[in-house]
Amino acid sequence: MTGRAQGDLSRPQSGSILHVDMDAFFVSVEQLRRPELRGLPVAVGGTGSRGVVASASYEARAYGVHSAMPAGQARRLCPEIVLLPGDHELYSEVSGRIMDILRSFTPLVEPLSVDEAFLDVSGAQRPPVEIGRLIRERVYEHERINCAVGVASVKFLAKLSSKLAKPKPTPSGPSGGAGVFEVPAGEERVFLAPRPVQDIWGVGPVTLAKLNRIGIATIGELAELPLGRLEEVIGKAHSRHLHSLANAVDPRPVVPEMAAKSMSREETFARDIHTYEDLGAVLVTLSDSVASRLRAAGVAGRTVTIKIRFGDFTTITRSHTLASAVDSGVVLAREAKQLLKAVDVAPGVRLIGVGVSELEDSDQRQLSFEDTAAPSWHDVDQAIDRIRGRFGSGAIRPGGAADTGSSGTSWSRPN
Incomplete structure (x- = not known):
């Protein structure tokens, strides 16, 4: 399923920036090794009196539990919640494999954290939306973890789009969600105009209150506000950045991290x-x-x-x-x-x-x-x-059970 911002739908799909974000990553990893937790309200983070939630399942989110919430408050909102300590070594291991999957689509991968990354797919032959769908399929196939993909022409919009691609929390688990959401190139400002101004990176409670005082509630209203007037309200340092984003101007490129130190593949068996x-x-x-x-x-x-x-x-x-x-x-x-x-x-x-x-x-x-x-x-x-390269990755494969000695390896075409 793919979502798309409303606008001129006849325009070609030319957005080349993808934002890939795992769904409830820490919890999803924990539920893979403890299947009995699936379908339950679960949170990962500090379990003590001063603990903080790092990740919450969709079942827990339906009760209002979210990341950065004190664990005590999470328990009050959802008394039956299962609180687990984090296993960051395991999360990093799974994250490394997921990043390897992303790099199989393009070398231009910029991880933001263990569970999200930007990709630049401008050099790919497939349409970006198709790449987004393939990424979701491959991550789930190899790791049994769902992810959301935002597709747009700039980073800011790609990240916002991935949020719109995610499912909604309900007491019985995640519901709906497009999985991939695209903002077509050329429709960025139309898409942004009705959205709340707090959707822009950098608009926190203090800035939001200042903007609301002069009648700015949507991104479209901010985009139309003269830059000089905005500077009077929130100061020069912050104004140009917010005004640019409101007008869908975000020149930041995808900056890949240093060359990979290793490459690996693994397979988990049903039995x-x-x-x-x-x-x-x-x-x-x-x-x-x-x-x-x-x-x-x-x-x-x-x-x-x-x-x-x-x-x-x-x-x-x-x-x-x-x-x-x-x-x-x-x-x-x-x-x-x-x-x-x-x-x-x-x-x-x-x-x-x-x-x-x-x-x-x-x-x-x-x-x-x-x-x-x-x-x-x-x-x-x-x-x-x-x-x-000519016929696709499945055109030829090693004989799986063949001896790999210097004279015994065989290659075959799939049936």
């Missing part, structure tokens, strides 16, 4: 897996995916890591640092399967992942003996990338 053969097949697929992303980013990595989470949620990692950096799915899979052999999987594996760290520019890496062998895996990888 625990107990055999090396089945887990090895998954490692082949994950390794191929990570390697493709490494090559697309022009980097290679030295340290290969596997992550294993057992049925009781015990999680372990095993790593091996190679003599030279690699970006080959075949090599990654072989190393990952070798690491897996040292783990007893009989208790049952709930999740398995492959990661590569100690990244460096692939053009600067030292060639290994395998790179110089004929035919080299480098040549195979380049051929695979060309095929996928």
